[in-house]
Amino acid sequence: MNILHLDENHPLLITQFAELGHINHEDYTSNKAEIEAKIHNYDGFIIRSRFKIDAEFLAKATNLKFIGRVGAGLENIDCEFAAAQGIKLISAPEGNRNAVGEHALGMLLSLFNKLNKADREVRDGKWLREANRGVELDGQTVGIIGYGNMGKAFAKKLRGFDIEVLFHDLKDGIGDENATQVSLSELQKHATVLSLHTPQTPLTKNMINKEFIEAFLHNFWFINTAR
DSSP: OEEEEOSOOOHHHHHHHHHTTOEEEEOSSOOHHHHHHHGGGOSEEEESSSSOBOHHHHHTOTTOOEEEESSSOOTTBOHHHHHHTTOEEEOOTTTTHHHHHHHHHHHHHHHHTTHHHHHHHHHTTOOOTGGGOOOOSTTOEEEEEOOSHHHHHHHHHGGGSSOEEEEEOSSSSOOBTTBEEOOHHHHHHHOSEEEEOOOOOTTTTTOSSHHHHHTOSSOOEEEEOOO
């Protein structure tokens, strides 16, 4: 197969395609119109987030058999049109789950301990000890919305703290030793920390609005590593 690489990735990807007998082409600079003009020559392409793969683009990819997205989400691709054209979509939803889990924990601890604020002030010669006293994570209730690869990774990172971890997800029966599954209203009743780990879909877009926030019983810290 002829495979077009539209974003630079680990060289192992190209090496292994070649070892399987496929022909690799790399184009990391052409604009979308230029790629559209030649995409019919390819059986597949690899992309991260260079540009949106819409129906107009896919209609010109008359020989396309697959799209490989080096990343977790497929929101930059018209998935319905691709499926109608018989194009297989491949992503790597588990690829960066550990990094996201660690990053979310780092963000939370930075917020609780005012690390960024205090760092900026100290660099400016200010020592505001009382104003920068932190909040301890122990005793908090962390609510997670979206318990896929990313949400589960974050919950696992929280195991060393003396806290309660709750989660809400559209799928039932996916609780584990790291978090308890509850309804959204139950999560909003108890959570003092909210971490969002959802894909971007019609159901999740603009989900965090005034009505959603006001439904929480407690003021809460908000971490967003979602799409």
